Amino acid sequence: MSEKQSRAVTAIHKAEFESFVASTLFGQGWNVLHRALDWPSVVDFLELSNEAPDVLLCSTDLTGITSEGIESIKAKGIRVFLFSHELEHSLDFPDSLPIPQSALELIGLVRGSIRTPLLRSSIPERKTTRAKILGVTSAHSAAGCTTLAINIASELSVAGHRTLLVDADPTSPAVAILIGEQGLHTKKGFQKVSAGFSAMEITQGNIVDSIALLDNAQYEFEFIIIDLGATLNIAATLSGRRWSGETLVWVASHADLLWVLAKSDYLSLHRLRKLTHDLIQNSVKPQISFIHSAAKSGRRSSASDELFAEAIQALGSKDVIKIPLDTRSISMAESGHETLFQSNEKSLLRKSIQGLAGEIKR
Incomplete structure (x- = not known):
């Protein structure tokens, strides 16, 4: 079953x-149902239409707009x-x-808002330094993803950088198991793994608190590495209709880098082509590497x-990174x-990931 198209007025x-x-x-694939010229037009459309929008985007200088009218729209879900645009209107409408x-800033606002409207209600105080943020996902x-995310975080912390590893895989979280931190999902806040190395796991039960933690973590750590797991339908995930997409929404708006992993067998390449096409249709802030x-x-x-290379050529990306097969070391x-x-620092795979960590620091 295809995902319902997001709707706006x-x-x-x-x-x-x-x-x-x-x-x-x-x-970005949204269906704009109606483009109202004044507030009465908004009210009339919503009363007569069989399709309710997911979001209403309006301006304070719109003729007839009132705080009471806005609240009545919110009451409809x-x-x-x-x-x-102007300070005097901001005083009349404090919210x-x-x-x-930019278009990306606008999309960042509406993404993830459909199901969880209060998720980003609190914005941390801006500080002078901000973490470099890497999202790690895959086409299948x-x-x-998890092996790479864990070891990139490890290499950065070993090099003396305050690093946070985030397990945001909604279907197959594995960080806690692989690093021996059972119960990570029950922790409130960041769990210290070793010197300079902290971790957290995002679940359906803690998603609201976790997004708030990520907002603040930007100013507490030097690097944040987020394991997103496989992204099979990026448009649906970015719509924010499900809790499982909220971290990707956050990454799409906040991250500096997004790494997309895939193998080169027939089925993996088929899914990589689809994800590449989806990335063309859906703008994200981070620089994408494959x-x-x-x-x-x-x-x-x-x-x-x-x-x-052929599978990703539609995106125009020439930045392809190779990671060798090394099942023994893993x-x-x-x-x-x-x-x-810790286990085999001289292995080819470890040296490859160590090199990638060095690139991130640049």
Whole structure:
């Protein structure tokens, strides 16, 4: 069954800003049901339409708009985003938001708001330094997201950097098991794993608190590494209709880097092509790099590399990183609940990941 298309209504006085909002939503696959010119038009549409919008985007200078009217719309379960151009309007509507300066900023506001409207109600006080944030996802299951995320975090902490590892895989969380931190999902706040290395696990039960923790973690750590698991339908995930997509929504708006892992067998490449196409249609803030995991060596290497490159060419990305296949080193680390640095620091895989960690620091 296909996901329901996200629906919006605009009610914005200034034509230039309204056009920007509507075109941005259209470009991200939203269905703009109605473009109201005044508040009575909003009310009439909602009373007569068989389709209720997920969100209403309006401006404080709209003719006829009132705080009472906005509250009546919210009471219908519709999320309202109220934007203000001028200070005097902001005083009349204290909950109004400043005008977004870019399409990505606007999309970041509406993503994730459909199901959990209060998730981002508190914004931490801005500080001078901010963590570098890496999201790790894959086009299919068993691509190696968790192994890579754990060991990147380990290498950064070993190098003396305050690092937070986040298990945000909604279907197959494994960080706690692999690093020997059972009960990680029950912890409130960050669990110290070793010097400079902390971890947390995001679950359906703690999602609201976890997003708030991430907002603050940006200013407490030097690096945040987030294991997102497989992303099979990025448009549906970014819609925010399910708790499981909220961390990806956060990554799409806050992260600096997004690594997409995939192997090079037929089915994996098929799913990589689909994810690549979805990424073209859905804007995200982080710089995207592709990771060719379990990469073959020898004569078969060039053929698989070529197939991998073809799968992502639609996105125009030339940044492909190869991680060698090394099941022995992974098994040793997993059986001892250790990182590759602890179990076999001279292995080819560990050296490869150590090199990647060095690139992140630049």
